[in-house]
Amino acid sequence: MAETQSGRDTEVEKRARQQRSLLDAALRHVPFDGWSWTAIDAGARDLALAPGEAHRVFPGGPQELVRVFSSAADAQMLETLEGLDFGAMKIREKVAAGVRARLDAVAAHREAVRRGVTFFALPQNAAVGLACLYRTVDAIWYAAGDKATDYNFYTKRALLAGVYSSTLLFWLNDKSEExxxxxxxxxxxxxEVLNVAGRLGKTVGAAMSLPDRLLATLTTARRGVSRRGRGPLRSARR
Known part of the structure; x- marks a missing residue:
């Protein structure tokens, strides 16, 4: 059993290496051919792979290629964040460091990222884009030490997704030094977002407590009506 599992791990690692190798080769063509089979096949030719080998390495095609690219960037981001002293940083500084580390991870492939924005804008690729975005913002929050399990879990990720997306678009056209x-x-x-989150948290927190408060009020009212109503009812029976 252990040998079988070890064999599977070896196959997974082997495929991961093949995907990363072909990804690196394809990235040289993505700025010109987009996230496409054309770029994948061109990368395969650069590596002198056998015909059809690219389809075996990336059976999911361009969508799988861009997922691997995003996952590799997330991993590089986390590696960068592990070297920071997060304990001495405020939450906004941690989040900013996460976004910055993620953009730094793809800085060498800015044109490929630009083509990725166009790729994800296509209806058939939207779900892949959202999945990649979610994994990125989720990784940033966990790296920042977020332990939320209530509605804040989703609120934080939704707000950070907006911050990351808008910053990414700004970054793509930024010509300032560094x-x-x-x-x-x-x-x-x-x-801006932390201010909104603070107000939203209070509003949602109040809304979440409404059912309990309403139940308590109704229970009290019911008891009062019940106590007041018993006398007349008993009198009527007499």
Whole structure:
């Protein structure tokens, strides 16, 4: 059993290496051919792979290629964040560091990322884009130490998805030195979102407590009516 599992692990690792190798080769063509089979096949030719080998490595085609690219960027982001002293940072600083590390991870492939925005805009690729975005913001929040399990879990990820997406679009067109304008934009967006999150948290928290308060009120009212109503009813029976 152990040998079988070890064999499976070896196959998984082997395929991961093959995918990463073909991804790196295809990335040279993505800026020109987009996230497409054309780019994948061109990368396969660069690696002198046998005909049809690219389809075996990426049976899911361009969608699988871009998922592997996004996952690799997430992994690089987390590796960067592990080297930071998060204990001494405020939550907004942790989130900003996460977004910045994620963009730094793909900085060498900015044109490929730009083509990715177009790729995800197509209806048939929207679900893949949302899945990649969710995994990225989820990884950032966990790295920042988020342990939320209530409605805040989804609220935080939805808000960060907006911050990350808008910052990414700004970054794609940023010509400032070392993306200084992007990081300033990111700080502003995080400040705005945290203010919204604070107000939203109070509103949602109040809304979540309404059922309990309403139940308590109705229970009290019911008891009062019951106590007041017993006298007349008994009198009527007499």
């Amino acid at each position: 993306f200084a304008a992007t990081w300033a934009f990111l700080d502003r967006r995080i400040g």
